[in-house]
Amino acid sequence: MSTPATTHLLHGDVAVGDQLPDLAYPVTSTTVVLGALAARDWRPMHHDKDFAVNRNGTRDIFLNTPNQAAWFERFVTDWTGPYGRLQRMTFRMLGSIFPGDTMVFRGVVTDTGVDETGCGWVAIDIAVSVDDDPKTTCKARVALPVDADDNPWDRKGDRWQP
Amino acid sequence: MSAISVDDIDRLIGVEQYEEEGEFPVEQGYIWTTCSSVENGNPLFWDEQVAEVVTGGPIAPPTMVSVWFRPHHWAPGRTTRGLPLQVHFDLKEGLGLPEAVMSDNTIVFYEPVRPGDRLRTRQILRSVSDEKTTKLGTGRFWVIDVEYHNQRGDLVAVESYTGFGYRRAEAA
Numbered sequence: 001m002s003t004p005a006t007t008h009l010l011h012g013d014v015a016v017g018d019q020l021p022d023l024a025y026p027v028t029s030t031t032v033v034l035g036a037l038a039a040r041d042w043r044p045m046h047h048d049k050d051f052a053v054n055r056n057g058t059r060d061i062f063l064n065t066p067n068q069a070a071w072f073e074r075f076v077t078d079w080t081g082p083y084g085r086l087q088r089m090t091f092r093m094l095g096s097i098f099p100g101d102t103m104v105f106r107g108v109v110t111d112t113g114v115d116e117t118g119c120g121w122v123a124i125d126i127a128v129s130v131d132d133d134p135k136t137t138c139k140a141r142v143a144l145p146v147d148a149d150d151n152p153w154d155r156k157g158d159r160w161q162p
Numbered sequence: 163m164s165a166i167s168v169d170d171i172d173r174l175i176g177v178e179q180y181e182e183e184g185e186f187p188v189e190q191g192y193i194w195t196t197c198s199s200v201e202n203g204n205p206l207f208w209d210e211q212v213a214e215v216v217t218g219g220p221i222a223p224p225t226m227v228s229v230w231f232r233p234h235h236w237a238p239g240r241t242t243r244g245l246p247l248q249v250h251f252d253l254k255e256g257l258g259l260p261e262a263v264m265s266d267n268t269i270v271f272y273e274p275v276r277p278g279d280r281l282r283t284r285q286i287l288r289s290v291s292d293e294k295t296t297k298l299g300t301g302r303f304w305v306i307d308v309e310y311h312n313q314r315g316d317l318v319a320v321e322s323y324t325g326f327g328y329r330r331a332e333a334a
Protein backbone atom coordinates (compact mmCIF):
# COMPACT_ATOMS: atom_id res chain seq x y z
CA MET A 1 0.00 0.00 0.00
CA SER A 2 1.13 3.53 -0.69
CA THR A 3 -0.60 5.07 2.32
CA PRO A 4 1.42 6.26 5.28
CA ALA A 5 1.77 3.83 8.16
CA THR A 6 -1.49 3.73 10.07
CA THR A 7 -4.00 1.23 11.46
CA HIS A 8 -5.41 -0.87 8.61
CA LEU A 9 -7.79 -3.50 9.95
CA LEU A 10 -8.89 -6.10 7.40
CA HIS A 11 -12.16 -8.03 7.39
CA GLY A 12 -10.32 -11.33 7.82
CA ASP A 13 -8.66 -10.03 11.00
CA VAL A 14 -12.01 -9.86 12.80
CA ALA A 15 -14.11 -12.61 14.41
CA VAL A 16 -17.37 -12.63 16.33
CA GLY A 17 -16.64 -12.06 20.00
CA ASP A 18 -13.61 -9.85 19.39
CA GLN A 19 -13.52 -6.89 21.74
CA LEU A 20 -12.56 -3.41 20.66
CA PRO A 21 -9.94 -1.68 22.80
CA ASP A 22 -11.70 0.10 25.69
CA LEU A 23 -11.71 3.88 25.68
CA ALA A 24 -11.96 5.65 29.05
CA TYR A 25 -12.28 9.43 29.18
CA PRO A 26 -12.70 11.79 32.14
CA VAL A 27 -15.52 14.19 31.25
CA THR A 28 -15.19 17.83 32.31
CA SER A 29 -17.40 20.87 31.76
CA THR A 30 -15.09 21.74 28.89
CA THR A 31 -15.78 18.34 27.27
CA VAL A 32 -19.52 19.02 27.41
CA VAL A 33 -19.41 22.65 26.23
CA LEU A 34 -16.85 22.02 23.50
CA GLY A 35 -18.90 19.08 22.25
CA ALA A 36 -22.14 21.07 22.24
CA LEU A 37 -20.62 23.97 20.32
CA ALA A 38 -18.83 21.63 17.88
CA ALA A 39 -22.24 20.11 17.13
CA ARG A 40 -23.84 23.60 16.88
CA ASP A 41 -26.19 22.67 19.70
CA TRP A 42 -26.84 25.96 21.49
CA ARG A 43 -29.44 24.63 23.93
CA PRO A 44 -28.66 25.83 27.46
CA MET A 45 -28.66 22.45 29.20
CA HIS A 46 -25.39 21.73 27.45
CA HIS A 47 -23.56 24.85 28.69
CA ASP A 48 -25.54 26.51 31.53
CA LYS A 49 -25.43 24.60 34.79
CA ASP A 50 -28.13 26.75 36.45
CA PHE A 51 -30.50 25.97 33.57
CA ALA A 52 -29.65 22.26 33.60
CA VAL A 53 -30.22 21.96 37.35
CA ASN A 54 -33.24 24.22 37.77
CA ARG A 55 -35.09 23.66 34.50
CA ASN A 56 -34.07 20.15 33.45
CA GLY A 57 -33.72 18.76 36.96
CA THR A 58 -30.37 17.17 36.17
CA ARG A 59 -27.35 17.41 38.43
CA ASP A 60 -25.24 19.33 35.89
CA ILE A 61 -24.87 20.07 32.19
CA PHE A 62 -24.66 16.88 30.13
CA LEU A 63 -23.19 15.57 26.86
CA ASN A 64 -25.46 16.18 23.88
CA THR A 65 -26.53 13.40 21.54
CA PRO A 66 -24.83 14.47 18.28
CA ASN A 67 -21.50 14.82 20.06
CA GLN A 68 -21.91 11.35 21.53
CA ALA A 69 -22.30 10.11 17.94
CA ALA A 70 -18.92 11.70 17.19
CA TRP A 71 -17.43 9.89 20.21
CA PHE A 72 -18.84 6.54 18.99
CA GLU A 73 -17.44 7.17 15.51
CA ARG A 74 -14.00 7.88 16.98
CA PHE A 75 -14.18 4.72 19.10
CA VAL A 76 -14.90 2.59 16.01
CA THR A 77 -12.36 4.18 13.68
CA ASP A 78 -9.62 4.14 16.33
CA TRP A 79 -9.98 0.37 15.95
CA THR A 80 -10.42 0.10 12.17
CA GLY A 81 -8.15 2.87 10.93
CA PRO A 82 -9.12 5.17 8.04
CA TYR A 83 -10.22 2.36 5.69
CA GLY A 84 -13.10 1.50 8.02
CA ARG A 85 -16.24 3.04 6.51
CA LEU A 86 -19.31 3.34 8.70
CA GLN A 87 -22.49 1.91 7.21
CA ARG A 88 -25.04 2.51 9.96
CA MET A 89 -25.39 3.32 13.65
CA THR A 90 -28.43 2.92 15.92
CA PHE A 91 -28.39 4.80 19.20
CA ARG A 92 -30.46 4.30 22.33
CA MET A 93 -30.20 6.92 25.06
CA LEU A 94 -30.51 5.50 28.56
CA GLY A 95 -29.02 8.17 30.80
CA SER A 96 -26.92 11.31 30.87
CA ILE A 97 -23.17 11.82 31.14
CA PHE A 98 -22.01 14.68 33.37
CA PRO A 99 -18.79 16.53 34.21
CA GLY A 100 -16.86 14.48 36.76
CA ASP A 101 -17.93 11.19 35.18
CA THR A 102 -15.36 8.89 33.61
CA MET A 103 -17.11 7.52 30.55
CA VAL A 104 -15.92 4.15 29.28
CA PHE A 105 -16.62 2.89 25.75
CA ARG A 106 -16.62 -0.87 25.27
CA GLY A 107 -17.48 -2.75 22.09
CA VAL A 108 -17.78 -6.34 20.92
CA VAL A 109 -18.13 -7.81 17.43
CA THR A 110 -21.51 -9.55 17.11
CA ASP A 111 -21.56 -10.55 13.43
CA THR A 112 -19.47 -10.42 10.27
CA GLY A 113 -20.27 -10.99 6.63
CA VAL A 114 -19.65 -10.14 2.99
CA ASP A 115 -22.62 -8.76 1.07
CA GLU A 116 -23.64 -9.70 -2.47
CA THR A 117 -21.46 -6.92 -3.91
CA GLY A 118 -18.36 -8.28 -2.16
CA CYS A 119 -18.30 -5.64 0.56
CA GLY A 120 -17.03 -6.99 3.90
CA TRP A 121 -18.77 -5.71 7.02
CA VAL A 122 -18.76 -6.28 10.76
CA ALA A 123 -21.50 -5.54 13.29
CA ILE A 124 -20.52 -4.18 16.70
CA ASP A 125 -22.44 -3.63 19.94
CA ILE A 126 -21.05 -0.65 21.83
CA ALA A 127 -21.98 0.93 25.14
CA VAL A 128 -20.68 4.02 26.86
CA SER A 129 -20.96 3.50 30.60
CA VAL A 130 -20.26 5.38 33.80
CA ASP A 131 -19.43 3.14 36.77
CA ASP A 132 -20.54 0.18 34.62
CA ASP A 133 -23.99 1.74 34.16
CA PRO A 134 -24.72 2.02 30.40
CA LYS A 135 -25.72 5.57 29.41
CA THR A 136 -25.97 5.16 25.64
CA THR A 137 -25.82 2.05 23.50
CA CYS A 138 -24.93 1.92 19.82
CA LYS A 139 -25.28 -0.87 17.32
CA ALA A 140 -22.88 -0.09 14.50
CA ARG A 141 -22.04 -1.71 11.20
CA VAL A 142 -18.77 -0.81 9.52
CA ALA A 143 -17.30 -1.91 6.20
CA LEU A 144 -13.72 -3.20 6.22
CA PRO A 145 -11.40 -4.04 3.32
CA VAL A 146 -11.58 -7.73 2.39
CA ASP A 147 -7.90 -7.64 1.39
CA ALA A 148 -5.03 -5.19 1.29
CA ASP A 149 -6.03 -3.90 -2.15
CA ASP A 150 -9.70 -3.35 -1.31
CA ASN A 151 -11.05 0.03 -0.21
CA PRO A 152 -14.68 0.33 0.94
CA TRP A 153 -14.58 4.07 0.20
CA ASP A 154 -14.33 3.28 -3.55
CA ARG A 155 -17.87 1.90 -3.45
CA LYS A 156 -20.74 3.95 -4.89
CA GLY A 157 -24.31 3.45 -6.04
CA ASP A 158 -25.40 -0.19 -6.20
CA ARG A 159 -22.01 -1.35 -4.89
CA TRP A 160 -22.63 0.37 -1.53
CA GLN A 161 -25.45 -1.25 0.39
CA PRO A 162 -25.19 -0.04 3.99
CA MET B 163 -45.44 24.07 10.13
CA SER B 164 -48.89 22.66 10.56
CA ALA B 165 -50.31 20.27 13.07
CA ILE B 166 -50.87 16.70 11.88
CA SER B 167 -54.22 15.31 13.03
CA VAL B 168 -55.35 11.69 12.96
CA ASP B 169 -57.17 12.36 9.68
CA ASP B 170 -53.97 13.67 8.06
CA ILE B 171 -51.80 10.65 8.81
CA ASP B 172 -52.60 8.45 5.80
CA ARG B 173 -52.19 11.41 3.44
CA LEU B 174 -48.75 12.33 4.85
CA ILE B 175 -47.11 8.90 5.10
CA GLY B 176 -44.21 8.85 2.62
CA VAL B 177 -44.60 12.53 1.68
CA GLU B 178 -41.47 14.70 1.56
CA GLN B 179 -41.86 17.73 3.83
CA TYR B 180 -39.80 20.70 4.99
CA GLU B 181 -37.14 20.49 2.31
CA GLU B 182 -34.42 23.02 3.04
CA GLU B 183 -30.81 23.81 2.33
CA GLY B 184 -28.27 24.22 5.12
CA GLU B 185 -27.41 27.81 6.06
CA PHE B 186 -23.76 27.36 5.09
CA PRO B 187 -21.56 24.98 3.08
CA VAL B 188 -19.74 22.10 4.73
CA GLU B 189 -16.52 23.57 6.06
CA GLN B 190 -13.16 22.26 7.13
CA GLY B 191 -12.97 24.35 10.31
CA TYR B 192 -16.00 22.69 11.84
CA ILE B 193 -14.62 19.29 10.90
CA TRP B 194 -11.47 20.01 12.90
CA THR B 195 -13.47 21.49 15.81
CA THR B 196 -15.58 18.33 15.99
CA CYS B 197 -12.61 15.97 15.70
CA SER B 198 -10.83 17.98 18.37
CA SER B 199 -13.85 17.82 20.71
CA VAL B 200 -13.68 14.02 20.75
CA GLU B 201 -9.92 13.72 20.20
CA ASN B 202 -10.48 11.89 16.90
CA GLY B 203 -7.07 11.50 15.27
CA ASN B 204 -8.32 9.62 12.18
CA PRO B 205 -5.79 10.76 9.54
CA LEU B 206 -8.62 11.08 6.99
CA PHE B 207 -9.46 14.38 8.65
CA TRP B 208 -5.96 15.66 9.41
CA ASP B 209 -3.62 14.36 6.69
CA GLU B 210 -4.34 15.48 3.12
CA GLN B 211 -2.20 12.70 1.68
CA VAL B 212 -4.18 9.99 3.48
CA ALA B 213 -7.47 11.64 2.50
CA GLU B 214 -6.37 11.76 -1.15
CA VAL B 215 -5.39 8.09 -1.22
CA VAL B 216 -8.29 6.69 0.82
CA THR B 217 -11.27 8.93 0.02
CA GLY B 218 -10.16 10.88 -3.05
CA GLY B 219 -9.80 14.09 -1.04
CA PRO B 220 -11.02 15.46 2.28
CA ILE B 221 -14.33 14.33 3.74
CA ALA B 222 -16.31 15.19 6.88
CA PRO B 223 -16.86 12.65 9.67
CA PRO B 224 -20.05 10.82 8.63
CA THR B 225 -21.68 11.33 12.03
CA MET B 226 -21.52 15.13 11.50
CA VAL B 227 -24.32 15.04 8.90
CA SER B 228 -26.91 16.76 11.10
CA VAL B 229 -24.41 19.41 12.26
CA TRP B 230 -24.66 21.17 8.90
CA PHE B 231 -28.35 21.90 9.50
CA ARG B 232 -28.36 23.40 12.97
CA PRO B 233 -29.23 27.06 12.44
CA HIS B 234 -27.01 29.88 13.63
CA HIS B 235 -27.94 30.99 17.14
CA TRP B 236 -28.74 34.39 15.62
CA ALA B 237 -28.97 35.63 12.05
CA PRO B 238 -29.85 39.10 10.73
CA GLY B 239 -33.50 39.59 9.85
CA ARG B 240 -34.61 36.17 10.97
CA THR B 241 -37.98 36.02 12.67
CA THR B 242 -39.15 32.43 12.76
CA ARG B 243 -37.71 29.14 11.66
CA GLY B 244 -38.71 25.53 11.55
CA LEU B 245 -37.50 23.28 14.30
CA PRO B 246 -35.25 20.37 13.41
CA LEU B 247 -37.58 17.39 13.11
CA GLN B 248 -40.59 19.69 12.66
CA VAL B 249 -42.79 16.71 11.71
CA HIS B 250 -42.30 15.38 15.25
CA PHE B 251 -43.65 18.62 16.70
CA ASP B 252 -46.49 18.71 14.15
CA LEU B 253 -47.54 15.25 15.36
CA LYS B 254 -47.36 16.21 19.04
CA GLU B 255 -49.52 19.26 18.42
CA GLY B 256 -52.03 17.66 16.06
CA LEU B 257 -52.50 14.50 18.08
CA GLY B 258 -52.74 16.38 21.38
CA LEU B 259 -49.76 14.60 22.94
CA PRO B 260 -47.90 17.12 25.12
CA GLU B 261 -44.96 14.89 26.06
CA ALA B 262 -42.60 13.04 23.79
CA VAL B 263 -39.42 11.02 23.92
CA MET B 264 -37.16 9.67 21.20
CA SER B 265 -36.64 6.00 21.89
CA ASP B 266 -33.89 5.44 19.36
CA ASN B 267 -32.41 6.78 16.18
CA THR B 268 -30.51 5.22 13.30
CA ILE B 269 -28.18 6.88 10.80
CA VAL B 270 -27.34 5.13 7.53
CA PHE B 271 -24.42 6.57 5.60
CA TYR B 272 -24.15 6.81 1.80
CA GLU B 273 -21.95 9.15 -0.30
CA PRO B 274 -19.27 10.90 1.78
CA VAL B 275 -19.82 14.56 2.66
CA ARG B 276 -17.00 16.85 1.52
CA PRO B 277 -15.92 20.40 2.39
CA GLY B 278 -17.78 22.83 0.13
CA ASP B 279 -20.84 20.61 -0.26
CA ARG B 280 -24.24 22.32 0.02
CA LEU B 281 -26.52 19.79 1.64
CA ARG B 282 -30.31 19.65 1.51
CA THR B 283 -32.59 17.90 3.96
CA ARG B 284 -36.21 16.77 3.97
CA GLN B 285 -38.43 14.99 6.48
CA ILE B 286 -40.68 12.03 5.69
CA LEU B 287 -43.23 10.51 8.04
CA ARG B 288 -42.95 6.73 7.70
CA SER B 289 -45.45 5.36 10.22
CA VAL B 290 -47.74 6.22 13.14
CA SER B 291 -48.96 3.48 15.47
CA ASP B 292 -52.38 3.05 17.02
CA GLU B 293 -52.71 4.29 20.60
CA LYS B 294 -50.59 2.31 23.02
CA THR B 295 -50.05 2.52 26.77
CA THR B 296 -46.55 2.28 28.22
CA LYS B 297 -45.25 3.05 31.68
CA LEU B 298 -44.79 6.66 30.53
CA GLY B 299 -48.41 7.13 29.52
CA THR B 300 -50.80 6.63 26.61
CA GLY B 301 -49.86 7.79 23.14
CA ARG B 302 -48.51 6.77 19.77
CA PHE B 303 -45.15 5.72 18.33
CA TRP B 304 -44.02 7.26 15.07
CA VAL B 305 -41.06 6.92 12.72
CA ILE B 306 -39.70 9.93 10.88
CA ASP B 307 -36.91 9.76 8.28
CA VAL B 308 -34.63 12.71 7.62
CA GLU B 309 -32.93 12.40 4.23
CA TYR B 310 -29.81 14.32 3.29
CA HIS B 311 -28.63 14.95 -0.29
CA ASN B 312 -25.68 16.88 -1.69
CA GLN B 313 -25.76 19.51 -4.44
CA ARG B 314 -25.32 16.78 -7.08
CA GLY B 315 -28.43 15.00 -5.87
CA ASP B 316 -26.51 12.12 -4.28
CA LEU B 317 -28.04 10.67 -1.13
CA VAL B 318 -25.51 11.15 1.67
CA ALA B 319 -27.42 9.89 4.73
CA VAL B 320 -30.79 8.91 6.13
CA GLU B 321 -31.62 9.34 9.80
CA SER B 322 -34.63 7.47 11.20
CA TYR B 323 -36.12 8.62 14.48
CA THR B 324 -38.58 6.59 16.53
CA GLY B 325 -40.60 8.89 18.78
CA PHE B 326 -43.29 8.23 21.35
CA GLY B 327 -45.74 11.10 21.95
CA TYR B 328 -47.92 10.63 25.01
CA ARG B 329 -50.05 11.98 27.81
CA ARG B 330 -48.72 11.22 31.29
CA ALA B 331 -50.34 8.25 32.96
CA GLU B 332 -51.70 10.28 35.90
CA ALA B 333 -53.29 12.82 33.54
CA ALA B 334 -54.80 10.22 31.21
